[in-house]
Amino acid sequence: MTFHEMNPTIKFLTVTCLMFGLAFMYNPWTPLVVFFGTLVLQFIFSDVSWKRWGLFMIPFLLTALGTLWTTLVFGREASGQVVFSLFGNDVTEENVLWAATLSLRVLAFTVLSLLFTLTTDPKRFVYSLMQQARLSPNIAYSVFVGFRFFPILKIELMQLYETHALRGVRLDTRIDHVRHIPKLLIPLLAGAIRQAERIAFSMEARGFTGEHRSTYEVIPVTRNDFLLASLLFTLFGVSVWIGVR
Amino acid sequence: MLNSWKLKEIVLLSILSVVFAVVYLAFVHVGNLWAGLIGPIAYEWIFGIWFIVSIITAYIIRKPGAAFLSEVLAASIEMMIGNAIGPRIILVGIIQGLGAEAAFALTGYKRYDLWVLMLAGFGAAVTSFAYTYVMGGLSALSPTYVALMFALRATSGMLIAGIGGKILSDLLLRTGALEGYAVTRQRKAHG
Numbered sequence: 274m275t276f277h278e279m280n281p282t283i284k285f286l287t288v289t290c291l292m293f294g295l296a297f298m299y300n301p302w303t304p305l306v307v308f309f310g311t312l313v314l315q316f317i318f319s320d321v322s323w324k325r326w327g328l329f330m331i332p333f334l335l336t337a338l339g340t341l342w343t344t345l346v347f348g349r350e351a352s353g354q355v356v357f358s359l360f361g362n363d364v365t366e367e368n369v370l371w372a373a374t375l376s377l378r379v380l381a382f383t384v385l386s387l388l389f390t391l392t393t394d395p396k397r398f399v400y401s402l403m404q405q406a407r408l409s410p411n412i413a414y415s416v417f418v419g420f421r422f423f424p425i426l427k428i429e430l431m432q433l434y435e436t437h438a439l440r441g442v443r444l445d446t447r448i449d450h451v452r453h454i455p456k457l458l459i460p461l462l463a464g465a466i467r468q469a470e471r472i473a474f475s476m477e478a479r480g481f482t483g484e485h486r487s488t489y490e491v492i493p494v495t496r497n498d499f500l501l502a503s504l505l506f507t508l509f510g511v512s513v514w515i516g517v518r
Numbered sequence: 519m520l521n522s523w524k525l526k527e528i529v530l531l532s533i534l535s536v537v538f539a540v541v542y543l544a545f546v547h548v549g550n551l552w553a554g555l556i557g558p559i560a561y562e563w564i565f566g567i568w569f570i571v572s573i574i575t576a577y578i579i580r581k582p583g584a585a586f587l588s589e590v591l592a593a594s595i596e597m598m599i600g601n602a603i604g605p606r607i608i609l610v611g612i613i614q615g616l617g618a619e620a621a622f623a624l625t626g627y628k629r630y631d632l633w634v635l636m637l638a639g640f641g642a643a644v645t646s647f648a649y650t651y652v653m654g655g656l657s658a659l660s661p662t663y664v665a666l667m668f669a670l671r672a673t674s675g676m677l678i679a680g681i682g683g684k685i686l687s688d689l690l691l692r693t694g695a696l697e698g699y700a701v702t703r704q705r706k707a708h709g
Contacts, residue, residue, distance in 0.1 A: 332551075336558075395598035415591075416591065420595075459693065474526065
């Protein structure tokens with residue numbers, strides 16, 4: 274029983290519900306408990322690279338810090354004792370509590386998101402949406418086309434760089450390349466649109482009608498999915514209980 | 519909703535979503551760098567970027583659902599290629615897409631003038647701000663600061679997404695790649 278095997282649609286719904294619930298909790302303890310609880314669950318029921326996890330976490334630590342000080346400096350006028358003064362704004366106990374809540378909320382959102390992102394294979398997610406959530410195959414297969422498009426776009430981008438260099442654009446350093454990107458956007462998009470048309474025609478030529486079809490990959494719904502979901506919901510229940518108490 | 523769509527329109531929608539998902543993700547990182555320094559307001563003035571695919575797709579395909587679907591797809595693809603905002607971003611996409619879609623629905627999907635595109639940018643700003651207000655707990659901030667955030671986001675939506683989207687689409691139109699889509703047909707019909 275791992276989060277990797279969990280049905281992606283159920284995982285998606287569970288994680289989204291928890292995040293929504295968190296948004297209505299105005300105490301610092303709930304997000305804190307969710308943060309550590311999710312880490313524990315992730316440790317037990319998954320096999321993710323913690324190095325990757327850490328890298329993904331860094332930008333959100335920054336956001337959490339930004340949220341912390343914004344809420345302190347631009348906080349709403351609140352009752353309670355003034356703890357300290359920041360840039361001429363009196364910070365009360367209530368302000369501190371809010372600031373802690375909001376920045377911990379950012380962190381709790383992030384661990385939940387990472388629990389989903391790091392254990393979910395995009396392809397399985399799309400198949401699962403098609404099989405369990407009745408997503409239109411038209412959209413699902415277009416998303417697959419979109420995915421196949423990344424390498425094509427990369428090749429087209431390289432070709433555009435080469436043609437532009439041939440025509441005398443100076444592209445010596447990496448910075449030159451980055452700076453030149455805005456000029457490539459239109460030709461890149463125009464090329465992509467033409468490709469899209471060709472791909473659509475060849476899909477139709479091979480008999481794609483957009484109706485539901487059988488697939489090799491069947492994503493099941495098992496008892497374990499509900500067990501894992503209820504673990505997450507229990508965690509949230511406990512965190513709310515601790516927070517409100 | 520998709521019954522009246524041709525497959526090539528759906529694939530186009532998907533590919534525009536892919537391209538802009540990459541752009542969106544790049545700007546999430548730009549925003550994040552700033553946000554550590556100046557707080558959540560860092561995102562506001564560039565927020566219009568995250569509405570642009572709605573406007574471009576609706577302008578090109580001109581069918582109900584184009585603005586909504588493209589935004590949701592872009593958000594989903596953004597999540598799959600590694601945005602740590604995770605599943606929540608799909609929700610964001612749905613909400614932003616609905617805001618933009620509302621503007622086109624109001625005109626009965628008949629008009630695609632600049633003001634409609636700007637209205638769509640504004641609509642996306644309104645719905646997405648409501649979401650930020652709840653999820654980001656903005657009620658803890660002073661009302662003046664919240665008003666400033668909203669004003670920045672609305673302006674950004676109208677300028678970057680509305681006007682920017684129109685400029686980009688018209689540049690694309692000039693390349694001739696959009697032959698066979700509603701935007702070219704309708705333009706020819708009106709002379």
